[in-house]
Amino acid sequence: MLRNLNDLNGKKFSINLLPDENGLIGRxxxxxxxxxxxxxxxxxxxxxxxxLMRCPYCGVRSENNELATPEQIEYAKSLVMQEVQKALRQDLKEWGRSIERSTRRSFIRIKTHFKSSLIPVEHYDERxxxxxxxxxxxxxxYSIFGKFxxxxxCGDANVLQILRANLELVQKLISLALREENVDIKESLLLNSLEDVVSSFDSFGRNTVRLFVRNTPLEGSEVSFQSISKAREKIRKEFGFDFCNGLVEENWREIIACFGKRHLIAHNDGTIDQKYIDTTQDFRAEVGRQISVSSGEITKLTIAIERIGRQLQSGLSNWKDQFNKGTDEDGKQE
Ligand SMILES: [Zn+2]
Ligand SMILES: [Zn+2]
Known part of the structure; x- marks a missing residue:
């Protein structure tokens, strides 16, 4: 008698999820x-x-059907329940009609009347x-909370893309400086572009580390990249690789000098102090004089920073893969 309901047994439902106003679906x-x-x-x-889809925040990959949100599950359940209810209602109607038929000529005639309202669909809005x-x-x-x-x-981290876009802006600032005739404005544009390279790199570095350590024992680790030599040391110690791999010594000294100059601009009004000379080994500089920076230096720095950024990201990516491999193997042993 439960013919309609039995028809649903084992049947697969495919449910179309409701996209938001931009056509995006929650996961x-x-x-x-x-x-x-x-x-x-x-x-x-x-x-x-x-x-397999990767979580944009922790980087772990999961099957598409594991990524439904609680609201989507409730929505799907309510649609399936409606189907069950419709089939059950149909079965009851047919049963009622067969009772009516069989009692048509008997002393007691049974009339059936079936009334029920459908379970409402649990609609939802994406957040x-x-x-x-x-x-x-x-x-x-895709869309996310935050930016990184x-x-x-494809699993690519977007931090490097953001760093590259920032470095391109710096190149535009340098071109503007080169066309500028007013010496003070030219100098200021160059100092600003040096400041921008260092702050973009610092933001890139900190956010790259934050992104890759998520959901690992190092979650919460913070590395500052305002001092590139300290950052290099810390990354080497904690993650076991050198983001300056392949860089020649002379190039490294130039990078250190640029970071030192930027430190003077930000914290000492651009006036050379002994600490700058000691850390950068720039023995041509004189204490008390104003620091100067050339467009060529900054352009060279942006090229080096792009390379270092790429190596930092791929080093952390390898580190994370190793970590995930380790946890997978642990899981298998259990
Ligand atoms: Zn996640
Ligand atoms: Zn992609």
Missing amino acids: QCPIETCESYFKIKPGTGIMGEEY DLETIVICKTCALE SFCPC
Whole structure:
């Protein structure tokens, strides 16, 4: 008698999730220590249905069907329950009709009347997020809280993309400085562009470390990159690689000098002190004189910083892969 209901047995439902006003669909990382929310735009990026998707915040990959949000699960459940209810209602109606037929000529005639309202669908709205990102590598469109993330599709961290965009801006500032005739404005543009390289690198470095240590025992580790030599030492000690690998000594000294100059500009009004001479080994500099910086120096620095940034990101990426491999193997042994 439960023909309609039995038809649903084992049936697979495919449910279309409701996108937000930009066409993005909410996802939630299933890892207990993360459970962070993000959105992706279906049809962008390079992944197919079976592709493992990476959490943009902790970097762990999960199956697409593990990424449903609690609201989406409630929505799907309510749709399935409606189907069950419709089938059950149909079965009851048919049963009622067969009773009516069988009692039509009997002393007691039974009339059935079936009334029920459908379970409501649990509609939901996707949550608002802060940044929409279009991955430069795979063109996936996704949105996140904050600014720095892994691409859920190809896994590329966007921190390096942000650093590169900032370094391109610095190059534009340098071009402006070179065209400027007023000496003071020219000098100020150059000093600003040096300041920008160092602060972009510091932001890049700190956020790259934060991103890669998420969900690892080093979560919460902070590395400042305002002093590049201290950062180099700390990364070597904690993560076991050198982000200046392959850099010639002379180039390293030039980088140290640029960071030293930027320190003087930010903290000593650009006046040379003994500490600057000691740390940079710039013996042509004289204590008490004003520091000067050339466009060539800054351009060279941006090239070096791009390379260091790339090595920092790939070093941390390898470190994280090793860590994930270790936890996977631990899991298998259990
Ligand atoms: Zn996560
Ligand atoms: Zn991507």
